[in-house]
Amino acid sequence: MLATIQTRIDNLMKAMQQVVLPALPADAALAREQAQLVIGHLSVIAQQWPRAAAYEAGNLEGLKSLGQALVQAGAGGPETGKAVTGVQARLEVSTDTADVVALQADLVALGYSIDRLIEAAGVDGTPDFHAASTNAVLVHAERQALRERIWCAGTHLDPDVAKLPPFESLFSR
């Protein structure tokens, strides 16, 4: 049997921790810091990679919900009208949810079309759409920010990391 991705990541971390890092001179500050960052990244990647497709699929689902809410409320002048059409077109695209690269490409394309609509609401959107777009983005952002904080909890950059739900909660329905 071939070595699994997980085994190879574990081996990389072991080599960095037990061979490379101890061999670096104490005053090689940048090299030591980089070595520690390599170990840190590998540790986070080890947790994330098996779930990457499921995570991105969840992100896309959330962004599509935002797109649908914005299209539903979208009303205003020509900028808004054009931007609504752009989001509608992206919402009709179906994606292979097992393909991380395809999911990421869809997230980018749909995200840009949503950007245009949020901006358009500020240019010639009706007051009602302006308010609705704010609310819809806040609802999406609250959920998405929590997802990303959990996804990146392994970096320990989040000052409230101890209060975050467990990693696996991202994938429970």
Place this chain on the structure above:
Amino acid sequence: MNGGGGPTSAEVRGRHVEPRVAEVLDRKLVNRPTGPYAARTDVEVEAALHRLMAAEGLKDVLIGGLKRLAGGASKEQFAFTLSHGGASGSERMVLRMDPLESIAETCRLREAQVLRAMQGIVPVPAVRFVDPEGVHLGQPGAITSFVEGVTKPTAISATGVSGIGLRYGIWADLLAPQFVENLVAIHNADLQAMDLSSFAKPAAGTREAALFQVGWWARVWHEDHSESVPIVTLTERWLRENAPVCAAPCLVHADYRIGNFMFEEPSGRFVAVLDWELAHVGDFHEDLAWVVQRLFGTIEDDGTFMVCGLLPREKFLAQYQALSGRTVDPATLHYYEVLNAWKCSVLNQGPAVRAAMAGNNHQDLLLTWLSGSSAVFHAQLVDLLKER
């Protein structure tokens, strides 16, 4: 409607970017395809220093004790000792040099002008040489005097990068008063007495102070981000629509926080306020809102939030007002809390990721690591925007 026939989003984006900032951002776009960038070796740095010293007319130059300084996701930093024929002794100095792209693309000339302007007002390193376009160093750079001191007590270890998350313990009583006093001194300094020729000054009594910042970071976001973040887009719109009037613009440090000042041990006396690269003329509320950010603070065992690990938020604001004679406007403070959280999102998910994707930084790994904190700011933006 919000104004049929009004400006398009592209037109709005192009507004309110200071001319020198625009030049630096233009330069970044030109340089971007010339990467990837490799961290400078000691040999390369020594050669670059010799070129600069020759251009400065120095003879018999000796560069010794060259050492890369740790930290710094933004600039490459080196300490070295310079001696030359025209000087009786040698001097320890620090070189701050731009990588090809960084998390914050800034101007060494502006940084040097601010450092010179702050001499005698707050403790800062002295500027020795500047190569704003990198003609001699190969990359833009500035050289200052070396300041002895520490950014964190040697007996206490920081919990994160850049000193973030540090608890000062017993040092807080020594450092907190100076932390407030120096901030007040920066804001109360006489702008008219300073040579800030590379800065555009927002007009008093207008919304320019806020809009210059929105313009700067919006341009960075639109040129650098690789994936849409709806809350970032919404916040930019909100910031343009709600920009407050600034009655009297002053010098703003713009990265005044834990990790960006040095002090002596054991006295605790401040010896340098560091990292002026983001400084500009603006609204004092911007610095206050930066200082009180959740990411830079700590929570005490009793649940009290300590600004930069030093003192409680309300105490910090009260001391600042008493010392400065200024009145903090809660709505303006809130606006700048939004602006700063947005700016941090922009930095972490815009230029940081873009530079790392191209391999154009000396610490690509650190930049991608830091991008993992973006959602902390997104969550903050949600909370802040819901407050209004």
